[in-house]
Amino acid sequence: MELTQEFKTTISVINGTVSVFMVVFAIAPIFWASISDFGGRRPLLLSAEVVFVVANIVLAAAPKHLAVLYIFRIIQAVGASTMTVGMGVVADICQPSIRARAISYYMLGPQFGPILGPILSIVGALGSWRWTFGMLAIFGFTVFLMITFLLPETLRILVGKGEYLKKLKTYFVNPVFKQKKIIPVDAVFPHPPKPSLANFVKLIRQERVWMTTVSGSFVFAAYYGVLVIFSQVLQELYGFTQLQVSLSYICPGVSLICGSILGGHLSDFARKKQLQRHPDYYCPEKRLSFQLIGTFILISGLLGYGWCAQKRVHVVSIFCFIFLCGFGMTWILNSNTTYLSECSTEQPATYVSIGNFGRNLGAAICSAIIHILVRKMGYGWCFTGLALVSLISAVLTVVLLIRGRKTRIFV
Numbered sequence: 353m354e355l356t357q358e359f360k361t362t363i364s365v366i367n368g369t370v371s372v373f374m375v376v377f378a379i380a381p382i383f384w385a386s387i388s389d390f391g392g393r394r395p396l397l398l399s400a401e402v403v404f405v406v407a408n409i410v411l412a413a414a415p416k417h418l419a420v421l422y423i424f425r426i427i428q429a430v431g432a433s434t435m436t437v438g439m440g441v442v443a444d445i446c447q448p449s450i451r452a453r454a455i456s457y458y459m460l461g462p463q464f465g466p467i468l469g470p471i472l473s474i475v476g477a478l479g480s481w482r483w484t485f486g487m488l489a490i491f492g493f494t495v496f497l498m499i500t501f502l503l504p505e506t507l508r509i510l511v512g513k514g515e516y517l518k519k520l521k522t523y524f525v526n527p528v529f530k531q532k533k534i535i536p537v538d539a540v541f542p543h544p545p546k547p548s549l550a551n552f553v554k555l556i557r558q559e560r561v562w563m564t565t566v567s568g569s570f571v572f573a574a575y576y577g578v579l580v581i582f583s584q585v586l587q588e589l590y591g592f593t594q595l596q597v598s599l600s601y602i603c604p605g606v607s608l609i610c611g612s613i614l615g616g617h618l619s620d621f622a623r624k625k626q627l628q629r630h631p632d633y634y635c636p637e638k639r640l641s642f643q644l645i646g647t648f649i650l651i652s653g654l655l656g657y658g659w660c661a662q663k664r665v666h667v668v669s670i671f672c673f674i675f676l677c678g679f680g681m682t683w684i685l686n687s688n689t690t691y692l693s694e695c696s697t698e699q700p701a702t703y704v705s706i707g708n709f710g711r712n713l714g715a716a717i718c719s720a721i722i723h724i725l726v727r728k729m730g731y732g733w734c735f736t737g738l739a740l741v742s743l744i745s746a747v748l749t750v751v752l753l754i755r756g757r758k759t760r761i762f763v
Contacts, residue, residue: 658735
């Protein structure tokens, strides 16, 4: 409400900044990831953090003009779009046998967001909404320092398997912007193509890539719909205060962490069992078999959430079902992301960025229309529709499991 009053506009216009953020957050990682696969991880991570910090400083001191708010939310999204570059780092240093678990631990960062968010909202409530962006700037600068002094370059075509790090007697690294190529001239490591639109189109046209991307997009959009409407459900149907609503987001935050870690371990377990049965042949699609379980957990959560809100069942049921939604979605997301990272040893971050593009585009669309759908259809039928959309994800997963050999090159 404070934003609408200060900018003298409606809640729909303010929510538009979220949709714009999500659209940019979907597109920007493709550029960050493809450049990092070609030229190194550190330059992209450092550059993005600078952009993120500057954008948040400006937002914290922004004049009361909607144009400024929208423009710097876009710039903020560009700076925040390095998750896929981080996935590239994980792919560089973690072999496939432990990669799903590694990704689940890496994802703890963004998944702690809904848990830490209430703290930021309390700060904002005590002061101003500008304090939220100020805190983000402080956190961003802290991350910038950590990357500068603690994160070495990991791109294989520059540093090989990281043997040079064994010579260091400290955890700190040389704070250079771009790492020079230090592997022997005769060393053989996969070299990715130069970043280009043609390369992106070539990758996304692969059957395994677009099917995995669409599959992940549907479930993430459905979950985002749950999350966007959560505060409205608690305030309008159950009379929660703003502080109570903020603290309520801890529940889906915990569910994301639980689902990701369990999903990661089960994904690696599926890979291990498949190799034990067929040691001479590895089928990466087997990771996706456990994704089906996560999909049906999500569908159960969507149906329960929608109809309990429709019938105004006790609020505990809302928390139980949103927990299932978050648990199932992040379980799916882990297997989905790990599979994409295994599609290529040359461009793991780029492949993951394509999946990220689909998910965030779906989230942007859902956040823009979810209030309209609820108003027209009611909570029950709206989330029944999202459950049916999520069912398409399960169908695509089954198709991938059946057609896996025909959709990829044997590895």
